[in-house]
Each structure stands twice: as structure tokens, then as C-alpha cells.
Amino acid sequence: MKTRITANRIFGHLSLSVLVVVVLLPVRAGAVTAKEILERVDDLWRGESSYAEMAMEVVTENWERSLTVRAWSLGKDYSLLTITYPPKERGVATLKTADEIWNYLPRVNRVIKVPTSMMMAGWMGSHFTNDDLVKESRMSEDYDVEVTFEGNRDGMVVYELTLIPKPDAPVVWGKIVITVQKEELFPIRSIYYDEEGSLARTMTFTEVKILGGRRLPSQLILTPADKPEERTVIRYSAMEFGLGLKEDFFSIRNLSRRDLAQ
Amino acid sequence: MTLIKMAWRNLWRNPRRTLITVFSMAFGLTMMIVSYSLMEGMFDQMVRYATVLGSGHIQVHHPEYREDRSLYDTIGDPGSILESIDRTGVGNASPRSFATALISSGPQSAGGMLWGIDPASEVNVTEMHRHLEHGTFLSPLGTGEVVIGRNLAKTLSVEPGDEIIVLTQAADGSLGNDIYTVAGILKSVGEAVDRGGVIMNIMDLDHLLVLNGRIHEVAVRLESPGRLEEGTEAISRALASTGLEVKNWRKLFPELDEYLRLSDTSTWIVLVIIFAVASLGIMNTQLMALFERTREIGVMRALGLGPLSVAVLVFLETIFLTLFAAGAGGILGSFWAAYLQSHGWDLRSVGGSFAFVGVTFDPYLKATLTVHVVTESIAIMIIVAMVATIYPLFRSTRITPVDAIGRGR
Numbered sequence A: 001m002k003t004r005i006t007a008n009r010i011f012g013h014l015s016l017s018v019l020v021v022v023v024l025l026p027v028r029a030g031a032v033t034a035k036e037i038l039e040r041v042d043d044l045w046r047g048e049s050s051y052a053e054m055a056m057e058v059v060t061e062n063w064e065r066s067l068t069v070r071a072w073s074l075g076k077d078y079s080l081l082t083i084t085y086p087p088k089e090r091g092v093a094t095l096k097t098a099d100e101i102w103n104y105l106p107r108v109n110r111v112i113k114v115p116t117s118m119m120m121a122g123w124m125g126s127h128f129t130n131d132d133l134v135k136e137s138r139m140s141e142d143y144d145v146e147v148t149f150e151g152n153r154d155g156m157v158v159y160e161l162t163l164i165p166k167p168d169a170p171v172v173w174g175k176i177v178i179t180v181q182k183e184e185l186f187p188i189r190s191i192y193y194d195e196e197g198s199l200a201r202t203m204t205f206t207e208v209k210i211l212g213g214r215r216l217p218s219q220l221i222l223t224p225a226d227k228p229e230e231r232t233v234i235r236y237s238a239m240e241f242g243l244g245l246k247e248d249f250f251s252i253r254n255l256s257r258r259d260l261a262q
Numbered sequence B: 001m002t003l004i005k006m007a008w009r010n011l012w013r014n015p016r017r018t019l020i021t022v023f024s025m026a027f028g029l030t031m032m033i034v035s036y037s038l039m040e041g042m043f044d045q046m047v048r049y050a051t052v053l054g055s056g057h058i059q060v061h062h063p064e065y066r067e068d069r070s071l072y073d074t075i076g077d078p079g080s081i082l083e084s085i086d087r088t089g090v091g092n093a094s095p096r097s098f099a100t101a102l103i104s105s106g107p108q109s110a111g112g113m114l115w116g117i118d119p120a121s122e123v124n125v126t127e128m129h130r131h132l133e134h135g136t137f138l139s140p141l142g143t144g145e146v147v148i149g150r151n152l153a154k155t156l157s158v159e160p161g162d163e164i165i166v167l168t169q170a171a172d173g174s175l176g177n178d179i180y181t182v183a184g185i186l187k188s189v190g191e192a193v194d195r196g197g198v199i200m201n202i203m204d205l206d207h208l209l210v211l212n213g214r215i216h217e218v219a220v221r222l223e224s225p226g227r228l229e230e231g232t233e234a235i236s237r238a239l240a241s242t243g244l245e246v247k248n249w250r251k252l253f254p255e256l257d258e259y260l261r262l263s264d265t266s267t268w269i270v271l272v273i274i275f276a277v278a279s280l281g282i283m284n285t286q287l288m289a290l291f292e293r294t295r296e297i298g299v300m301r302a303l304g305l306g307p308l309s310v311a312v313l314v315f316l317e318t319i320f321l322t323l324f325a326a327g328a329g330g331i332l333g334s335f336w337a338a339y340l341q342s343h344g345w346d347l348r349s350v351g352g353s354f355a356f357v358g359v360t361f362d363p364y365l366k367a368t369l370t371v372h373v374v375t376e377s378i379a380i381m382i383i384v385a386m387v388a389t390i391y392p393l394f395r396s397t398r399i400t401p402v403d404a405i406g407r408g409r
Helices: A013-024 A032-043 A131-135 B002-011 B015-055 B078-088 B148-157 B190-198 B202-209 B226-237 B253-291 B295-303 B308-341 B371-397 B401-408
Strands: A049-060 A064-074 A078-085 A093-096 A101-105 A109-115 A143-153 A156-165 A177-183 A187-195 A201-211 A212-225 A232-242 B058-061 B091-105 B108-117 B132-135 B146-147 B163-169 B175-186 B195-201 B216-223 B245-248 B354-356 B358-359
Touching: A032 A101, A032 A143, A101 B163, A109 B091, A109 B108, A109 B163, A143 A177, A187 A212, A201 A232, A212 B216, B002 B015, B002 B308, B015 B216, B015 B253, B015 B308, B015 B371, B058 B226, B078 B091, B078 B190, B078 B216, B078 B226, B091 B148, B091 B202, B108 B148, B108 B202, B146 B148, B148 B175, B148 B190, B175 B195, B175 B202, B190 B195, B195 B202, B216 B226, B216 B253, B253 B295, B253 B308, B253 B371, B295 B308, B308 B354
Parallel strands: B108 B195, B146 B175
Antiparallel strands: A049 A064, A049 A232, A064 A078, A078 A093, A093 A101, A101 A109, A143 A156, A156 A177, A177 A187, A187 A201, A201 A212, A212 A232, B058 B216, B058 B245, B091 B108, B091 B163, B091 B216, B132 B175, B146 B195, B163 B175, B354 B358
């Protein structure tokens, strides 16, 4: 029996939540402990609904492709993503509920559930896994967090948080190191290590913009360590917050609504 | 001549003892033939499951394909490869493509492996089309239909006629998805296929994966499977210029190959042990017979029969016993083994199917009866019987008339 792997959930919802959360953190200089940051992240995230438009560019050694995606989210449990471009895949949609992922395929007009065994497979061919979408556990519950560096680095004042999974936490990573810009508490870079301690993947946050009335990094670049020439880049082009979405929006019925992609 | 007559008569002086000996030897031989042919049958079944129910005898791949089965390590010009193999005349070839996929039906879904095959040529390479539990195999020209593994059918709760949805990543990165009708469900052919195998027309898979005519594998079934190395050599030579990898099942399944090699030796050891136990009985009867007749042999010695003639007499008796046993046991064992060959031995009440070195086996043993099984068994029995009679022979030469006759009083 394969345990359902829940990883660092901050980067759930294709990292949409990261942005939501980080932006909502009050900018406070000085005495914020690492744990406080993460807990506030978790608490502030819940109940918050959002809408985003993004472009996803996937580069692998064999092909390159670009998608545009619309995403709705509610708290830690719900999100709905639908592809709007290219035409061949328009309407392909993914619904994430508490611990399940469903895909809608307009070509065959069917909804299919992603089984546990496919959780580590890439979402729509990207380097984000289905598990990245699902992980609902809270980082501060699954990881012991510590500030391992505080000060000037590469011309920026940063916190460096190191997350080590708690002994029984059902996570895939052995360690995560997050660099956070101290002044505005934006993430700059997250580095993921596997359970053997070797570098697994790096996520970089750049292009700070004002979206949905908030300043946030609008570009995420995920690079797998074993294939450095490959990457998935997500660029947010529009965001809205506080839409007042309810749980019933995140239904299988809505998943197969083609008009969401129009 | 007289000795033969005497030996014959001696045997029937005590028919009960003779018959018991003959029966015990015949029983040993029967058991030996049956277990030997069952073991042969099991090995044949292993090779069969590994080859004609899946991989074929020989496979051709891109040299890096087998390492991580990447979608992109393809064979570029399948038409000319198939033609080259055809020209060698060693067997039939069939093209294949593979991809991992998400398979779904209603609320159920499972991870699986898509097998694109050419139904028209695949039937000359594997016997999967004759190994169906329900429904029919892919029709040669039909598209949009699939044959799936039995456990996958259970997981998805589908029957022939139902539809399944396949979702996979195509070679151009796009999301390949389509709907197919289940034409048939396979019997158990191997763990991987049982659990997630979806067999479909290679044209359908080519379209789904956007492979543009490239394939992943050519499987070959040899006309004479016994000439495996020659066949491999011929195909390697024919494809030398292509840089493709040519491997036969002994190289594709090294664990199975090694197991079979080791088993040959261990089978013999087991058979010799079976019969060695039976031979203790032979020795015992012969010794008992000798002790019982000590007085009688003493009289014969006194009448001028040399010790060597006594030994020959005992030896002839053993030969008669052995021949009777060989006849009876050989016939009985052959019939029993022939029955197990045609009917099989259903062990499903004892346990479910088991997997070994990546190949699944039904708990359904089938014997393989060949001439060499019977002749080797009889040869082992004769040798063991001869060895078992050495000590009684030796004892028989040591009987002296005076002691022997005197003992009776």
C-alpha cells in the first residue's frame, strides 16, 4: 500500500497559494519567528478564494509547449483549473478537492479520477506533479522549521528558512530551504532535497508585479535537478482575490462546464 | 541358459515377495516419470509464458529503450526492419509501441501500460489472441477497440462491450486522450499485463501518441525455438547496419534463464533421491530373499555350482524384477503423465496464481511427456537397481556350503 504522499503544501495550486499567502502576510520588520511565518501562512490562506490567469511554458529535452490556464481556488482544499489554449486541449480541466484529483476531457466528454498511483506523475506534462496540487497537509505541521540565515545575501536582505520533515510526516522531500525577501516577505527561491539529501528541484520566484491589487512575484520557474535543461515556467497575467467562491463551485458539474474555458 | 531358467523359477517360488518388489519399483518409476514430466511441464510453461504469451523469442529495440522505456527511444523505419527480419526466414515478426497511461471507466481509474500491436501479424508472434477469458481479440482491421488484462478489468469493473478512457502524454507533449471499446479480456499472462495491460491497434496508439509511424519494439517468434542462438545471430546480422539492439528471451529474462539452468541440475538430484529411497526397498528384498534361501544356495554350492554362478543367478533375478518394474512403471507413469499433459493439474484449491521472476503462473500444472523423460527415468531406475544389488550379490558369493546347510538345523 502506497501512502499518499503529501508534500510541502505551500506550493499547492500551482503555487498560486504561495502568492496569495505571502502577499497577505503583514509586512513586519524584526522579530517574526520562522514558525510564526509558516503558521500565519497557513492560517491566512484558509478561507481565501482567488482567481488567476496564467501562462505555463514547459520545456523538456523532447518538446516545448505553452498552455494558458485559468484557475480558481478556495482555501487549502479546493481548486479548479481549466486550459484555454492551445485549441486542441481547450476545456481540459482539473478539479482538486480535499484529497482527490479529477480530470475532465472534453474530447471524450468524460471525467476521470487520478488514482493514487499517478500522484507523482506530472500535471499536464509539466514538472509540477499531481501531488503538488493535492498536498493538503500544513507545512508547519509536517515540517520543523528554523531560520538558518538572516541578513544580506546577493544584495538583498533575506530570511533563509530550513524545513526538515517531522519523523512521521507523509512527505516526499527530505529538506526544503526557502529564501524569503525580508522586507516584503516574498519568496525568492525554494530548494527541494530528496530523502537522500541530494538536490531534487529548484523553484525561483521573479518578476514582482501588482496583480489583483497586490504586489507579488508573477513568475515561477521550476527546474528539476536531474535535467537542468528542462523547466516549467508559470507567468501570472491576472489575479483577483476575495471572490466569495463557495465550496459548491468546486464540483464535478462545474469541472465539465466548457464555458469556463471560453 | 539353465541359470536363466533357475532365476525365473526362483522368482515365482515366492510370488508375493516378487510382486511386492516389482510393485514398489514400478511405483517408484511411475512417480519419477510423473514428477519429471510435471517439472518439464513447469519449465515449458515458464518459457511459454515468458515468450509466446508476451515478449516473443527475440526482441529488437532502440539500444537505450529497455533501460527506461522512454517514449522517444524509437525505431525509425519499422517497414524496412520487418522486411529485413522476414528475409532471414527464421520466424515471424511484429511491430509494437508502448506507453504508460491513465485508464478509466466511470468512477474507477488505474495506471496502465498501453500495448500497440498489429493484430494481423501479432497472431503469428504471440498466442495472446488464444488466451482470452472473455470476448474477442482485436480484429485485424478494426480500430477503436482494446483487449485488457484481467485484473485491470476487475479494477475498472468493465466487461467486453464497455468503454474505457485512456489518458496519456503524447510524444509532442500534448494530452493524448481517447475512448475505446473493450473487445476482450485476457486470461492471466503475466503480472504487468494482468494488472495494467491495454492492448490496442498500433495505428490507434500511433495516433494517440503522435508517434508519426515510429515504434518501440519488434518481437520475433522463431520457427524453431530450440535454435534460439542461431535465430538471434541471423537477425543481428540482418540488422547490423541499423544499430538496433537484438536480444533473445534468455538475455531479456536473465533470471528465468539462470533459474532454468539451475533447475535442470536440481531436477536430476531430486529424481535420483526419489529413486534412491525406492532402491533401499530393492536392496532389502534382495537381501531378505538371499537369507531365506541361504540353505538352498548352500545345497546348490555343494552340488558343484560355483560362487560366480550364484552371483549371476541373483543378478538375473534382479534383471527380471527390473524389467517387470520398468514395463509396469513405464506404462503406468506414461499414462498418468499423458493424462496430466492433456488435462493439467488444477491446484487452484491450494493457492492462487504466483509470480516468479516477473512472470505470472496459473496454479495449473501441465505435464510435458517426452520420450527422453521416460527413457531417462527408466535408465535412472535401472542404474539405481543395479547399484542396490551390489551388496546382495557380494553377500551371495560369500555363502559356503557347510555353513549354509548347517544353519538350517
